Amino acid sequence: VxxxxxxxxxxxxxxxxxxxxxxxxxxxxxxQTPNNMAKVPRNFRLLEELEKGEKGLGAGMAKPTVTNAVVEACSYGLDDGDDLLMTNWNGTILGPPHSVHENRIYSLKIRCGENYPDTPPEVTFISKVNLPCVDQRNGKVDLSKLPSLSQWKRDFTMETILIEIRRQVEHQLSHGSSITLTPL
Known part of the structure; x- marks a missing residue:
């Protein structure tokens, strides 16, 4: 018992x-995982992510790098501080510098289901965004269309997702495609 x-x-x-x-x-x-390491329970994992999100991504880095710049352009946190199950989250991605999207904020909703992190969370843009990985009808992100996230792994985090989406935005802009933002 x-x-x-x-x-x-x-x-x-x-x-x-x-x-x-x-x-x-x-x-x-x-x-337990196949290599006999214990799997961190969902709530412990989400508490770790909450703590990191509250501290700010990329905080404490000694000197700025390209990777740190991408990390610092993303943030996330609980949608409701009273949500004991830590299911609903908000995420933001800042538009890439030196582009028409500089200083724009892309807002997302992230829903971590009961099987997270074994299964990916549902990620939805609040604003309509023209990206190949986003369903234009409802703003849902198809993680399988992001190369590094197409095979979901338990050690991926909300930070991983936001960084990869921001890289997709940068890639889209660097190839001359526009990204339109309109409320859904």
Missing amino acids: LLKRICNDHSPTKLGNLSKLEIHSAACPHQ
Whole structure:
């Protein structure tokens, strides 16, 4: 009974010298990865992402690089701070510098279902955006159309998704295509 409770309870507490995550890993072999590493439970993973999102992406980097610039042009956070399941998130992507989209903000809704991070979240643009990976009827992003995300991996994050979408925006602009923004 105790092991079943531990498997279903992912709250961050300590039991003796062992953390609940360590006990969970030992008690719940069905939640282990093929290389025998314990899978981080959904809520722990989302708490990590929330903490990183609140600190700001790319924060603490010693010197700016091209990659850091892309990271700092994306942000995300919980849609509702009272959402204990951490399901609904907001994301933003800043338009690339030195383009007609500089200083524009692309807003997205991110929905992390109960199987996240094993399955990708649903990502939807709030504004209508003309990108090959976006369904023009409803703003939903088709992650399979983003080369580096076409094969979803558990270690991908909301940050990974936002960075890849921003790279798609930059790629679109560098190839002379326009990106139109209109409210949905």
